[in-house]
Amino acid sequence: MSSSEFYNPEFEALSRAEIENLQLERLQHTVEHCYAGSRFYHERLDSIGIKPSSITSLDDLRKIPFTTKQDLRDTYPFGIASVPLSKCVRLHSSSGTTGNPTVVLHTQRDLEQWANAVARCLYMVGCRPEDVFQNTSGYGMFTGGLGFQYGAERLGMLTVPAAAGNTLRQLKFFKDFRTTVVHAIPSYAARLYEVMCEQGIDPRRDLALKTLVIGAEPHSEDTRKRIENMLGVKAYNSFGMSEMCGPGVAFECKEQNGLHIWEDYYIVEIVNPDTLEPVPDGEVGELVLTTINREAMPLLRYRTRDLTRILPGDCPCGRQHKRLDRMKGRSDDMIILKGVNIFPIQIETILMQFKELASDYLITLETLDDNDAMTVEVELSDMFIDDYGALQRLEKEITRQLRDEILITPKVRLVPKGSLPKSEGKAVRVKDLRKQYQ
Amino acid sequence: MTVNQLSIFIENKSGTLVKVLKTLKDEGIQLIASTIADTAEYGICRIICSSPAKAYEVLKAAGVAVSLCDVFAIELDDEPGRAADAIELFSREGISIAYLYSFLLGGKGVLIFRTDNAEKATKVILDNKLKYFEEKDLSKLA
Secondary structure (H helix, E strand, O other): OOHHHOOOHHHHOOOHHHHHHHHHHHHHHHHHHHHHHOHHHHHHHHHOOOOHHHOOOHHHHHHOOOEOHHHHHHOOOOOOOOOOHHHEEEEEEOOOOOOOOOEEEEEHHHHHHHHHHHHHHHHHOOOOOOOEEEEOOOOOOOHHHHHHHHHHHHHOOEEEOOOOOOHHHHHHHHHHOOOOEEEEOHHHHHHHHHHHHHOOOOHHHHOOOOEEEEEOOOOOHHHHHHHHHHHOOEEEEEEEEOOOOEEEEEEEOOOOOOEEEOOOOEEEEEEOOOOOOEOOOOOOEEEEEEEOOOOOOOOOOEEEEEEEOEEOOOOOOOOOOOEEOOOOEEOOOOEEEOOEEEOHHHHHHHHOOOOOEEEEEEEEEEEEOOEEEEEEEEEEOOOOOOOHHHHHHHHHHHHHHHHHHHOOOOEEEEEOOOOOOEEOOEEOOEEEOOOOOO | OEEEEEEEEEEOOOOHHHHHHHHHHHOOOOEEEEEEOOOOOEEEEEEEEOOHHHHHHHHHHOOOOEEEEEEEEEEEOOOOOHHHHHHHHHHHOOOOEEEEEEEEEOOEEEEEEEEOOHHHHHHHHHHOOOOEOOHHHHHHHO
16 A cells, blocks of 8 residues: 555654654653653552653553552542643543543644644545545543544544434535535444434435444444445544544544554553463453653553553554454443443442432443443332332433433433342442444 | 331233242231222332331342331211212322322222422321321221
8 A cells, every 4th residue: 555545654654663762762751751841650650669760662651560550540630741731732521420530631743743643544444635524522521532533634524513412403514515525433333324314314315424423422343334334434443532632533544444543652461360460462351551752741651441462463554553452341341331431330320329229230331223221220219209200200210310310311210129130249230232342 | 107118120921020929928918908000011009008107128138129217197988979079189289299099998088189388288187187097007907
């Protein structure tokens, strides 16, 4: 493949040895920067007797302790940053009001590098300045909004920040603006097709769509194929997380076989989540990322809790940047639903505030008509109300409070005490019937 | 003027009602009246029975979500229009009926109901000299 397919040939075309040289140089710089600017990292490195000068090879990275989501919460809001706040220009934060959210800071340079990474991803799957890019992702704190916006603009596409929802308007924009590239979560892509059918729109005949970027919600290969067939597009898997910046961390190339992770931005490790020892390429483990191209808030050996593996072998596209397989699940209990990250503890905290409820609950995730849905079953306690109206009000109030917390409206079902399944005395909290991790 | 009623939360799933009724049967408790309204996912089974306090204990012990509450029980003569007359008295005072059911017991018509204002309802019953049942009357008839 010719280098005209590369957005940043100086980085995308590097050989393995060149990537690793660059990584070592950037790692050393990052550790120095964290040690000098971040009290958190300074204390942490001091506590184990490591100086930036101790890092003389990529293997030395393993001397540095892991950074966890808990570290981000413990240092909330700004405690992990490596630059003064006056140098920061953007903040993104995770959703949820239970416990401290995680905050990610960006300098102007970080935003530029982030936009470049997203532009590189989009260019890789054939997007060019002639294209019209419509983003159906939520904007605001959700990084899929602004992240793709800046990346698509950087590439030079006409960019339509349609944002989430209002499907009829999305379709009108597709038609009127001759949209060619769409970013959507997989379940929304299916919804778009459903409404096209209702409206008598044949995407192949009436629209100009050719590329779909799907991410933020794990999905199976079958789902991708189905979406491609429905919309008559090529669909590419996008991977990112707000702790790393957002979208643009890893992305499929035209081979659609694994997501290239940009190794000039990140050092990838896959570790056994129990022993935390590295696993060989090809074996599934927890993805651990070190940012080596960030200023405001570099993270050293961040445990993403996502389970995946490195695909062994070279990619025919010519890029030597390693490929991640589709995400295989989580090493914690985080739920990803419609692009929103949810921890069962958030739901539990809300439920426990209702004296009408007993302590057991069950969260069921399933795909209904191509849409991911959450049902929360809760057991009524003995304090019982003899009134349908009161039961319905109770259901409504639980639903409302859950929606405020997790930003998704679950279906709440009241069930009798003792009716939810238990396994070996320990309550089963989450039942995931979706086929997302296949 | 009130009797004890069991209110039981029943999931809309086969077998849940049987469990409740068998628990009562095993204790030799007799049903006098019962009612369940249909909703999509759950129902409230309301039961008037021979020994409500005991029924409450055994159901609770069996892990059933149950409550014991007081509901009004008035006696109606067995002729057309008596229910309408009675309910009108409450309606005139602006009292709403939350739910109501009726049955015949020992040749007498029994109207069971719950209102949104127990105090006002009590006054209506007394002022109009309506005939009513106490818990002990029911168990005698049963």
